[in-house]
Amino acid sequence: MPARLLVGVELGGTKCIATLADETGQVFEQHRTPTTVPSETLPILAEHVDLWCERHEISALGIASFGPLDLNPNSAGYGQVTNTTKPGWSGARVLAEIAGRWNLPTAFDTDVNGAAAAEMHWGTGKGLSDFAYVTVGTGVGVGLFVNGKPTRGLGHCEMGHIRVPRLSGDTASSICNFHDDCVEGLASGPAIKSALGGRSFDSVGADDPVWHGVAHAVACLCHALVCTTGPQRIALGGSHGASTAPAWPDRTTVAIEPEWVSLSA
Numbered sequence: 489m490p491a492r493l494l495v496g497v498e499l500g501g502t503k504c505i506a507t508l509a510d511e512t513g514q515v516f517e518q519h520r521t522p523t524t525v526p527s528e529t530l531p532i533l534a535e536h537v538d539l540w541c542e543r544h545e546i547s548a549l550g551i552a553s554f555g556p557l558d559l560n561p562n563s564a565g566y567g568q569v570t571n572t573t574k575p576g577w578s579g580a581r582v583l584a585e586i587a588g589r590w591n592l593p594t595a596f597d598t599d600v601n602g603a604a605a606a607e608m609h610w611g612t613g614k615g616l617s618d619f620a621y622v623t624v625g626t627g628v629g630v631g632l633f634v635n636g637k638p639t640r641g642l643g644h645c646e647m648g649h650i651r652v653p654r655l656s657g658d659t660a661s662s663i664c665n666f667h668d669d670c671v672e673g674l675a676s677g678p679a680i681k682s683a684l685g686g687r688s689f690d691s692v693g694a695d696d697p698v699w700h701g702v703a704h705a706v707a708c709l710c711h712a713l714v715c716t717t718g719p720q721r722i723a724l725g726g727s728h729g730a731s732t733a734p735a736w737p738d739r740t741t742v743a744i745e746p747e748w749v750s751l752s753a
Contacts, residue, residue, distance in 0.1 A: 495548075497549075500626065618718060625726040649664070
């Protein structure tokens with residue numbers, strides 16, 4: 489019996505990816521598009537989904553998006569982006585615009601929960617029931633699974649916006665529109681860029697003081713995770729993770745118990 493065909497759509501802060509694959513993980517087609525505004529980005533993603541659903545027998549569709557998201561199926565706003573720092577995306581009807589034409593089994597969750605689920609299936613979280621994936625990119629997000637399921641309640645995990653104590657002498661401006669001292673405001677890609685003051689990532693050495701504040705903020709986040717939900721492992725990744733800015737992940741793993749933390753490409 490051939491493997492079932494699946495469609496996956498990821499919406500990130502700077503780019504989106506639509507993928508046609510099978511349940512074994514073999515990828516047949518993949519398309520990338522910049523994340524601009526909903527009226528431009530969502531129709532492009534929907535076009536890929538529509539084409540694949542018309543041409544193939546698709547068994548299920550998965551959508552993982554940046555947020556915050558309304559994940560309550562009983563809510564009038566289910567499937568939408570709620571109040572976000574990304575201009576123009578508050579209220580965007582992500583689920584309806586991408587999947588609305590097709591009566592398919594559909595999973596809808598945050599982009600970081602999608603990444604965490606992938607790590608638990610194929611990567612560093614395999615075999616674990618309690619796992620956290622911390623991504624540092626355009627924002628800072630946490631994909632959090634407890635007892636084998638993504639956390640729910642009032643909403644999904646938004647630990648990138650927990651407030652952390654600053655290091656002594658840290659006067660860097662927060663880039664978060666909502667908080668002066670949250671992890672995303674101090675350690676995301678745009679926050680690092682702001683702290684570099686015009687210097688490029690490539691020109692900054694591993695011992696540069698700019699990494700102290702980044703590592704401290706992410707270490708505080710990991711410490712809070714360990715003290716609250718007790719994940720069996722925390723993976724650090726994202727577009728500004730170990731592969732592009734190796735100084736801060738190394739400093740972070742030194743600041744907390746290293747056996748809990750792994751670096752994800």
